Amino acid sequence: MVEAATVAAAAPIFGDAGLKALGAAIAIAGTGIASAWAEKDIGSAAIGAMAENEALFGKGLILTVIPETIVIFGLVVALLVSS
Amino acid sequence: MSRPKRMTKAIIVGHKSILKVTVDALHDSNLFHVEDFIEDESGFKISKPFQNAEEVSRKLVKIRSISNFLGIEPKEPAVQKADSVLRELDTKLNQLDRSISEKSEMISKCETDLKDLETQKRDLLPFLSINLDFDYYRGYDNLKVFAGSIKGNLEEGQISSITQAYELYYDPQAKTVVLFVAKKDADRVQEVLQKLEFRDLRVPERGGIPSELLKVTEQNEADASRQIESLRKEVESMKSQYADFLLASDEILSIENQKAELPLRIATSQNAFIIEGWVPSDNYDKVVSTVNSATSSRAYVTSLEIEEEEEEEGHVPVEYNNSKPVAPMQEIMDLYSRPKYTEIDPSSILLITFPLIYGMILGDIGYAIILGAIALAIKKLVKSDAVKPLMNILLYCQISTFIFGIIYGEFLGFPLASMHAEGETIPGLIPGWDTVTLFSGLAGEQFTFPVHRTHMIMTMIGVCLIVGLLHLNLGFILGFINLSHHSMKHAVLEKGSWMIIELGVLVAALGYFGGISGLTYVGAGILVLGIVMLTMGEGIKGPIELPSLMGNTLSYARIIAVGLSSIYIAGTVNDIAFKMIWPDHSQIGFAAIAAIIIFILGHALNTVLSIIAPGLHALRLQYVEFFGKFYQGGGRKFNPFGYIRKYTEE
Numbered sequence: 001m002v003e004a005a006t007v008a009a010a011a012p013i014f015g016d017a018g019l020k021a022l023g024a025a026i027a028i029a030g031t032g033i034a035s036a037w038a039e040k041d042i043g044s045a046a047i048g049a050m051a052e053n054e055a056l057f058g059k060g061l062i063l064t065v066i067p068e069t070i071v072i073f074g075l076v077v078a079l080l081v082s083s
Numbered sequence: 084m085s086r087p088k089r090m091t092k093a094i095i096v097g098h099k100s101i102l103k104v105t106v107d108a109l110h111d112s113n114l115f116h117v118e119d120f121i122e123d124e125s126g127f128k129i130s131k132p133f134q135n136a137e138e139v140s141r142k143l144v145k146i147r148s149i150s151n152f153l154g155i156e157p158k159e160p161a162v163q164k165a166d167s168v169l170r171e172l173d174t175k176l177n178q179l180d181r182s183i184s185e186k187s188e189m190i191s192k193c194e195t196d197l198k199d200l201e202t203q204k205r206d207l208l209p210f211l212s213i214n215l216d217f218d219y220y221r222g223y224d225n226l227k228v229f230a231g232s233i234k235g236n237l238e239e240g241q242i243s244s245i246t247q248a249y250e251l252y253y254d255p256q257a258k259t260v261v262l263f264v265a266k267k268d269a270d271r272v273q274e275v276l277q278k279l280e281f282r283d284l285r286v287p288e289r290g291g292i293p294s295e296l297l298k299v300t301e302q303n304e305a306d307a308s309r310q311i312e313s314l315r316k317e318v319e320s321m322k323s324q325y326a327d328f329l330l331a332s333d334e335i336l337s338i339e340n341q342k343a344e345l346p347l348r349i350a351t352s353q354n355a356f357i358i359e360g361w362v363p364s365d366n367y368d369k370v371v372s373t374v375n376s377a378t379s380s381r382a383y384v385t386s387l388e389i390e391e392e393e394e395e396e397g398h399v400p401v402e403y404n405n406s407k408p409v410a411p412m413q414e415i416m417d418l419y420s421r422p423k424y425t426e427i428d429p430s431s432i433l434l435i436t437f438p439l440i441y442g443m444i445l446g447d448i449g450y451a452i453i454l455g456a457i458a459l460a461i462k463k464l465v466k467s468d469a470v471k472p473l474m475n476i477l478l479y480c481q482i483s484t485f486i487f488g489i490i491y492g493e494f495l496g497f498p499l500a501s502m503h504a505e506g507e508t509i510p511g512l513i514p515g516w517d518t519v520t521l522f523s524g525l526a527g528e529q530f531t532f533p534v535h536r537t538h539m540i541m542t543m544i545g546v547c548l549i550v551g552l553l554h555l556n557l558g559f560i561l562g563f564i565n566l567s568h569h570s571m572k573h574a575v576l577e578k579g580s581w582m583i584i585e586l587g588v589l590v591a592a593l594g595y596f597g598g599i600s601g602l603t604y605v606g607a608g609i610l611v612l613g614i615v616m617l618t619m620g621e622g623i624k625g626p627i628e629l630p631s632l633m634g635n636t637l638s639y640a641r642i643i644a645v646g647l648s649s650i651y652i653a654g655t656v657n658d659i660a661f662k663m664i665w666p667d668h669s670q671i672g673f674a675a676i677a678a679i680i681i682f683i684l685g686h687a688l689n690t691v692l693s694i695i696a697p698g699l700h701a702l703r704l705q706y707v708e709f710f711g712k713f714y715q716g717g718g719r720k721f722n723p724f725g726y727i728r729k730y731t732e733e
Contacts, residue, residue, distance in 0.1 A: 055420075057418055058419035058706060059420075061703070062419075062703070062706045065703045065707065066707065068638075068641075068703070069634050069638050072638055072640050072644065073634075075644050076637060079540060079544065083526050
């Protein structure tokens with residue numbers, strides 16, 4: 001652990017490792033915001049529909065979680081970049 | 084894998100004189116789903132409710148309003164004989180109604196009294212320190228009495244400068260003034276007082292000294308409150324005394340009401356009735372014999388052919404046909420949508436796939452034991468029919484979590500087996516248990532037993548995607564079976580084509596990475612064939628949806644992603660507690676207690692998250708990825724005419 005810390009401190013941010021980590025971070029952050037944004041609208045509409053008819057819970061849940069795939073893609077990209 | 088219960092469409096025809104016995108028999112059997120009759124050109128009309136309907140619903144309204152007033156809730160049933168309850172019903176109900184209205188009237192009277200006393204008290208308070216009988220405030224011919232409150236300060240000199248004939252009582256704290264002056268001086272005195280913003284106070288009409296009156300009022304107030312209290316207690320005791328009776332009679336009258344209103348749902352002519360509906364085919368004979376024995380075979384019962392159109396359009400009511408262990412999964416099905424009559428009911432497949440994916444995500448022996456114990460406890464303590472299936476599902480999930488916990492070797496975020504990797508050793512909880520490297524995985528990782536998820540992320544992503552592909556293909560196979568009942572051609576073109584496409588990709592990949600170029604071309608050929616079949620089956624929308632196959636498969640990467648988040652939360656809690664707060668394990672003191680508190684709180688939080696996150700993600704993988712491949716849903720619930728008695732018996 002100590003060795004890793006000194007290496008990280010010595011290495012420049014825009015070196016190979018740093019850029020990889022930044023790329024992974026951007027992939028996660030961007031896709032996270034994107035799916036949150038998409039789910040926000042769908043989720044509020046789904047809650048509205050459920051207030052009218054509770055039987056719509058299943059369909060509401062499905063529609064709400066569809067954009068989640070975006071962040072999963074982001075995760076995969078991040079792991080591929082950083083590994 | 085099962086299909087919904089087979090249904091038989093049946094009609095019962097008879098003379099109106101036997102309608103009541105027929106309805107009674109059908110209701111007792113609780114097997115017949117009555118199809119509501121809609122008036123049309125045929126000349127049949129819906130009938131009127133039975134004669135007793137009005138009386139029954141009047142009593143029902145009364146019972147429910149009393150239950151509501153007493154706050155009676157469903158409870159552990161004490162089963163009573165229906166006829167004995169029915170015999171006592173009228174007298175008991177009237178008696179109850181009378182005493183309840185008496186009590187509530189008395190309560191409301193006491194509450195009004197209490198409010199009056201409150202007002203009286205408020206009127207008394209300003210005069211409290213002026214110890215003068217209220218009778219002295221009135222009844223003078225030549226005296227004017229000023230009784231009121233002022234702002235600012237009153238000097239006695241202000242009055243004495245106007246007249247010597249006065250009597251002043253002044254309470255400087257409450258700013259209450261009581262002033263007696265001769266009538267002839269009254270105007271001038273009033274001017275002085277008005278400068279001090281004098282406002283009249285209401286003088287209580289009762290005579291007496293204020294402090295004594297206050298004592299009496301407070302006494303009365305206490306009496307009234309006590310009386311309300313005792314009345315409330317009596318109502319409370321009535322609640323426990325009559326709860327069983329009210330629940331039982333509510334049930335009996337609800338049953339009577341259902342029966343009495345059935346004529347509104349069936350077709351009748353001048354003298355005859357027709358009841359149309361659905362019976363599970365297995366029970367058809369039973370319904371026939373029940374109706375026949377009740378009416379001495381004077382009613383005509385027959386089954387009708389179910390038209391294909393009715394099946395397709397979802398007119399046939401759907402009843403699950405599952406064994407007892409599978410039954411809890413029906414809750415998950417109902418949450419989405421009940422299966423159609425013509426399609427496969429995937430509850431029994433969910434019994435395996437849902438806990439499997441949940442367990443793969445969570446995979447921790449500690450959480451499995453905690454959550455399993457919670458589920459068992461709730462199942463024991465809460466007798467609600469709505470909660471039980473959910474707890475059973477949670478239990479199934481914990482069994483799978485426990486098994487995966489052993490495979491992953493995890494206990495509350497601690498690794499159980501020690502691991503040697505890249506020159507460092509990560510100690511495990513169980514000394515002497517080392518991880519064994521089985522073979523090398525993806526991206527230079529080692530596949531070990533127990534599986535250290537944090538050290539073989541890429542390999543686990545691969546494993547998850549394979550699980551996902553298997554799950555999706557199971558969906559395609561179910562879709563194939565669903566469609567093949569309809570037409571084999573559609574089944575092959577719409578669902579089989581997807582599997583051919585997968586096969587093509589697989590063969591091509593094998594050829595490409597294996598360096599056999601011939602195989603690559605064969606694979607590409609199969610792929611093209613699959614795409615052509617798909618286009619024939621689903622039109623242009625088929626090829627457009629091709630990338631969704633990749634999206635759906637990659638979606639299963641969430642299994643490891645959500646699992647890792649759970650491990651890292653647990654691991655962080657452990658690190659904070661045992662590495663940061665209490666690093667020296669030999670010393671037992673304040674740090675040890677703090678560490679244990681942090682440990683318990685942190686894991687309590689993660690336990691709650693461990694229900695929500697893996698549960699929702701496992702559910703989503705079933706609903707979106709899996710069901711999307713074959714499931715339609717939208718079946719109508721089989722709702723038999725009858726009642727499941729809880730508080731009474733025949």
